Amino acid sequence: MISRTMARPLVERLQENSLLADSLGGAARSVRPSDYYDRSETLETKDILRRAFMHWIIEQELAPGMYIDERKVAARLRIPLLSVREFLISMSQFGYFRKVRDREWVVEDLDRTFFSQMLDVRMMFELNSIAPLIELPEQDPFWRTLYSLRNQHLDLLETKGGETLPFVELDNAFHGLLNTASNNRVMQIFQDAVFFVFYFHYRWDNSDERARNEIAMREHLNIMDAIFDKDVESSRSSLRGHLQAAQDNLLSSIENRIKR
Known part of the structure; x- marks a missing residue:
């Protein structure tokens, strides 16, 4: 049905x-x-919602204090109202949205402490995902997906460079793969919440955005190459440096926003 x-x-x-x-x-x-x-056009409903909210935040259609109507979102995306409600409820657990009345939500403002805690969780889980990934057999679909992502990174660097929306989608796909392919079910619960942190980051601070995105893509490539080489230590070292840089940029953008 x-x-x-x-x-x-x-x-x-x-x-x-x-x-x-x-x-x-x-x-x-x-x-x-x-x-x-x-x-x-055949994405799962949750993927459709995640992608839509990512675009709306980055394109400044959503900001703290703005209201979201479940019915309008469902109609705009042509998906069931129940799916929208479940998605908003799941994100409300992390403080992104708050229900104000029947079928209406408000976008919440979040503080630096929350973001720092979320990024610490991300660092721990993603670093722990490396060893299980490297142990996957050669016929596992993970390797084909990783190879495809590597080519997509190279194509983007050669064509659109660090353009925000294409980069963020690749960033989500790459970090999402690290968690899903390693069967880290706990991190998968937090995955959407962690990604939302970075969506808001792009709305707040777009200074030197393209350059930072291009650096991040090259860091992704270094991580992927180390994983292909099945070098656990090099993979973890590259990933740790990449996540730390992303965390520093995010927290810096939050500080700049607070000072304005």
């Missing part, structure tokens, strides 16, 4: 492509390769 909210765009797509002969669902023709949705 799926909701009408999810079913409606699917039926519309089938009708637009002349796949449905009538409203009862009769097939009009055989399916062609061009009829399939692009992978970017």
Whole structure:
């Protein structure tokens, strides 16, 4: 069973492509390769929400004190209202959003202590994920995904450089892979909360943004190369330096924001 909210765009797509002969669902023709949705259009609901909120924060559509209406988000993203509510509830546990009335939330302002604590947790879990990753067998999908991410980093550096949105999506994919592939279920719970810290960071401080993003991508490449070499110590050392630099930049941007 799926909701009408999810079913409606699917039926519309089938009708637009002349796949449905009538409203009862009769097939009009055989399916062609061009009829399939692009992978970017078949993300899990949670991924759709995470990506949407990332864009809204970075593009300054969301800021502390602003209100969020569950119904408007669900309609805008064409996903079930319940999925939006569950996502906001999960993020409210970390203090990002607060429910003010039925189906309406406010974006909260967070302090430096909270961010510092979240980043300490991230450092601990990601460093501990390295050894299990390196021990994965060669046929594990992790290695193909890591190789693909490496190529995406190189492509971005050669084309758009440190442009924020493409970089942040790659950053999320890379750090998310470190946690999911190592089957670190505890860190996966915190993953969205940690990423939100950095979304707000990009909204607050975009000075030297492209240069910092390009440095971060090259740091990612160093980490990936060490993992491919199955060098645990080098991987951890590169990752530790990368996470510390990211943490320092974030906390510095928070301090600058407070002084304004």
